[in-house]
Amino acid sequence: MAGRFDSNPFAEEEEVNPFSNHGSVAPAKNSRLSPLPPERAGFNYGIGETVDIPIDGSGDLKKRERELQAKEAELRKREEVVKRKEDAAARAGIVLEEKNWPPFFPLIHHDIANEIPIHLQRVQYVAFITWLGIIACLFWNIIAVTTAWIKGEGVKIWFLAVIYFIAGAPGSYVLWYRPLYRVFRSESALKYGWFFMFYLFHIGFCIFAAVAPPIIFKGKSLTGILAAIDVLSNHALVGIFYFIGFGMFCLESVLSIWVIQQVYMYFRGSGKAAEMRQEGARRVVRAAI
Secondary structure (H helix, E strand, O other), rough: OHHOOOOOOOOOOOOOOOOOOOOOOOOOOOOOOOOOOOOOOOOOOOOOOOOOOOOOOOOOHHHHHHHHHHHHHHHHHHHHHHHHHHHHHOOOOOOOOOOEEOOOOOOEEEEEEEEHOHHHHHHHHHHHHHHEEEEEEEEHHHHHHHHHHHHHHHOHHHHHHHHHHHHHHHHHHHHHHHHHHHHHHHHHHHHHHHHHHHHHHHHHHHHHHHOOOOOHHHHOOOOOHHHHHHHHOOOOOHHHHHHHHHHHHEEEHHHHHHHHHHHHHHHHHHOOHHHHHHHHHHHHHHHHH
C-alpha cells in the first residue's frame, strides 16, 4: 500500500513555465501553416508610411524632355515671325487694329484717349458723337416712318427708311469717321481730302433730311419739318414722332458743321494744306514719270 501513496500530497510542487522552451516538444512535421513574418511595433497600421517604388523610366523622361524642347523651339520661331511682321508693318506705316468697341460685342477699333493727340481729342470726340448721332437719327426715322405706315401711308416709305439705316450706319463709319480717326492718329495730310468730301455729303444729307422736301414719295420717308407738318393734320402721334426726328436731324447738322469747321481750321493752321498740295504734286510727278 505504500506504493500507492509514494508522493507526499503536502510537498511543494515544482513550478513549471508553460512558455519556456525546454526542447521537449517537437514542432509538427506536417503542419500546413507557415509562421507569420515579424512586424514592427506600432499603432498606425502602416498609414502615412512612404513606399519605395522602383522607377525605371529614364528613357521616357528623356523623350518627354526632347518633345518639350522641340515645342519651345517652334514657339520661338513663331514669335520671331510675328515680330518680323509687326516690325515690317510699323516701318510701312500700317497699324494693327484690334477690335475693342463696343466692349460687349467688339466690332471696330476705337481708342481716342491713347491714340489721338491731346489737342485733337475734343474734335475727335465730337465727331464720334456725330457718328453715333446719325445712327440714332436713322433709327428713329425707322420708328417714325413705321408709325406712318401703320396709319396708312404706304409700305414704300418704310422700305426707304430701312435702306437709309442699313446704308448710313456702316457707310458713315467707313466713309468719313474712320478716315478722320486715322488722319488724326497719323496726321497724314493727303487723307484730309477724303474726309472733307464725304463729311460734306453727310452734312448735306442731314440738312436734306431735316427739311424733307416732297421729292421722293412726298418726303415722308424722312422725318423732316415739311413731312411732319403734312402728317400732323391727319395723325397727331405720327406728326409728333416726325417733329422729334426733325429736331434730331437739326442737332446733328449743327454738330457736324462745328466739327468740319474745327478740322478745317486745324488743317489750314497746322500747315497741312500746303503739305497736302506738295504731296499731291509729288504723286502727279511720279505718275507722269
